[in-house]
Amino acid sequence: MNKLNIRKWFDDRLGIDEISAFMTKKEIPQHKHTIWYYTGSSILIFFVIQILTGILLAFYYKPTLELANESVAYIVNDVPLGWIIRSIHSWAATFMIALVFIHLLSIWITKAYRNPREMTWISGVLLLVISLAFGFTGYLLPWDELSLAATKVGTDIPRSIPIVGTWVTKLLRGGEDVTVETLSRFFTFHICVLPIFILMLLALHVYLIQKHGSSLPLDIEKKNIPVKSIPFWPNFIYREAIFWLFLLGLLLTIASLFPHHLGSPADLMAAAPEGVKPEWYFLFLFQTLKIFPAKILFIHGDTIAVLLICLMGVLFFCLPIIDNKPAEKKGKIITYAAYVFILYAVIMTVWSLL
Amino acid sequence: MKIKHSLFTRRRFLNSMIGGWITAMGTAFLAPIAKFVFPPNKEPDEVLLPKSDYENMEPNTVKLFSWGAKPGILKMNDDRSYTAFVAVCTHLDCNISYLPDQRKFFCACHDGWYDENGINIAGPPPTPLRQLNVAIDEEHFIITKDKGNE
Numbered sequence: 361m362n363k364l365n366i367r368k369w370f371d372d373r374l375g376i377d378e379i380s381a382f383m384t385k386k387e388i389p390q391h392k393h394t395i396w397y398y399t400g401s402s403i404l405i406f407f408v409i410q411i412l413t414g415i416l417l418a419f420y421y422k423p424t425l426e427l428a429n430e431s432v433a434y435i436v437n438d439v440p441l442g443w444i445i446r447s448i449h450s451w452a453a454t455f456m457i458a459l460v461f462i463h464l465l466s467i468w469i470t471k472a473y474r475n476p477r478e479m480t481w482i483s484g485v486l487l488l489v490i491s492l493a494f495g496f497t498g499y500l501l502p503w504d505e506l507s508l509a510a511t512k513v514g515t516d517i518p519r520s521i522p523i524v525g526t527w528v529t530k531l532l533r534g535g536e537d538v539t540v541e542t543l544s545r546f547f548t549f550h551i552c553v554l555p556i557f558i559l560m561l562l563a564l565h566v567y568l569i570q571k572h573g574s575s576l577p578l579d580i581e582k583k584n585i586p587v588k589s590i591p592f593w594p595n596f597i598y599r600e601a602i603f604w605l606f607l608l609g610l611l612l613t614i615a616s617l618f619p620h621h622l623g624s625p626a627d628l629m630a631a632a633p634e635g636v637k638p639e640w641y642f643l644f645l646f647q648t649l650k651i652f653p654a655k656i657l658f659i660h661g662d663t664i665a666v667l668l669i670c671l672m673g674v675l676f677f678c679l680p681i682i683d684n685k686p687a688e689k690k691g692k693i694i695t696y697a698a699y700v701f702i703l704y705a706v707i708m709t710v711w712s713l714l
Numbered sequence: 715m716k717i718k719h720s721l722f723t724r725r726r727f728l729n730s731m732i733g734g735w736i737t738a739m740g741t742a743f744l745a746p747i748a749k750f751v752f753p754p755n756k757e758p759d760e761v762l763l764p765k766s767d768y769e770n771m772e773p774n775t776v777k778l779f780s781w782g783a784k785p786g787i788l789k790m791n792d793d794r795s796y797t798a799f800v801a802v803c804t805h806l807d808c809n810i811s812y813l814p815d816q817r818k819f820f821c822a823c824h825d826g827w828y829d830e831n832g833i834n835i836a837g838p839p840p841t842p843l844r845q846l847n848v849a850i851d852e853e854h855f856i857i858t859k860d861k862g863n864e
């Protein structure tokens with residue numbers, strides 16, 4: 361069999377030509393907002409890094425009361441290159457979540473979620489939620505003082521939701537309190553439950569992006585001006601690759617210069633240490649909770665804060681459905697809301713660090 | 715295919731049978747799963763502490779004990795009586811500590827403060843610390859749930 365035949369054999373069975381025809385035919389429009397298209401694929405790059413480094417870490421990590429912290433220390437101190445693998449895993453999480461935020465905000469501001477792309481947005485918001493859940497569950501696994509205290513606080517927050525709250529807290533913790541049950545549960549979520557969900561949603565998300573193609577900015581679409589576009593393969597991919605390389609370089613530099621710190625082993629009976637803070641992407645929520653007074657009239661301040669945050673979440677989720685007249689005044693206000701949100705998140709985050 | 719007097723087609727009937735069956739099966743599986751994921755409640759009704767370990771405390775000092783999976787705090791008051799608390803902040807569940815020189819309980823998570831009787835005085839905590847009953851017999855401190863304060 362010569363080379364051509366082998367190719368044909370596979371093509372007949374897998375339909376490779378159809379896929380590559382699709383890739384070369386796929387066009388990426390070029391305009392002043394094209395830069396935001398790059399964020400999507402970069403998230404994927406970091407996701408792949410997370411899978412790889414996560415699998416490696418799981419080879420040594422042991423989610424038990426005695427060994428969790430010790431096994432992370434072992435990875436960091438004894439396993440060859442363990443320190444950098446762990447550091448990359450935690451830094452890539454930061455990069456990935458930052459990019460997910462940027463990606464969603466850019467779509468909010470450019471209104472790329474317009475009809476018919478509502479479901480793409482909704483699957484995207486769910487992906488954000490899952491990414492945050494990855495971060496939240498992963499934060500506990502090193503089982504040090506800070507991660508224990510932060511998880512106690514984090515898993516207690518749902519309790520202030522009326523009716524279902526206590527159950528959610530119990531479900532997350534595997535009981536009334538944060539114990540070793542919580543650790544096994546978070547580990548299972550982190551390496552099994554969440555990966556299944558993220559892969560399914562990702563498949564849906566990528567499928568929808570292929571189905572609907574890249575969205576054009578509102579003004580261009582309205583005026584119906586023809587836009588220049590370049591083929592996805594290879595032109596666009598090459599440009600994206602430059603961006604990926606840059607980000608990878610940045611990741612490696614930061615990960616090796618600032619390896620993630622490992623605190624002393626968690627003690628379930630010890631008082632919470634000072635400076636309990638969640639990961640940076642939860643800081644604005646953390647600060648929001650903190651500034652709410654203990655009681656507003658006769659209701660717990662936390663209940664109100666949590667319900668408000670949930671309400672915001674639902675609005676965010678339904679954004680493309682609320683923003684159904686993107687070209688009109690309502691649409692403009694919704695775009696401004698994005699800037700207000702950014703400003704709020706930045707101020708709260710800075711404040712929580714002071 | 716639709717029989718003359720029938721309200722819906724055979725296909726539709728079969729589809730809804732299958733759909734209904736799948737839904738019923740799914741729900742039937744959900745119930746036991748939901749049961750399984752909530753472990754039994756492990757909070758104790760009573761904890762016995764050996765007297766010898768705790769009786770030599772000084773006034774205005776505390777000692778920790780385990781109240782199930784939570785820390786408990788036994789405090790000797792100025793009149794040498796004892797009070798016990800669940801040493802967990804009523805705000806968002808962080809473990810608290812006692813600062814004898816300030817005569818206050820402190821929660822480091824969001825700067826919550828309680829006075830020496832466990833009453834919330836500053837910061838986000840919405841309610842006082844949970845108090846436990848202390849009784850003493852020959853050999854033990856007997857710590858039990860406070861009825862009115864669960």
Ligand code: FES
Binds near residue numbers: 803806837
């Ligand atoms: S958990 Fe104690 S003040 Fe928030």
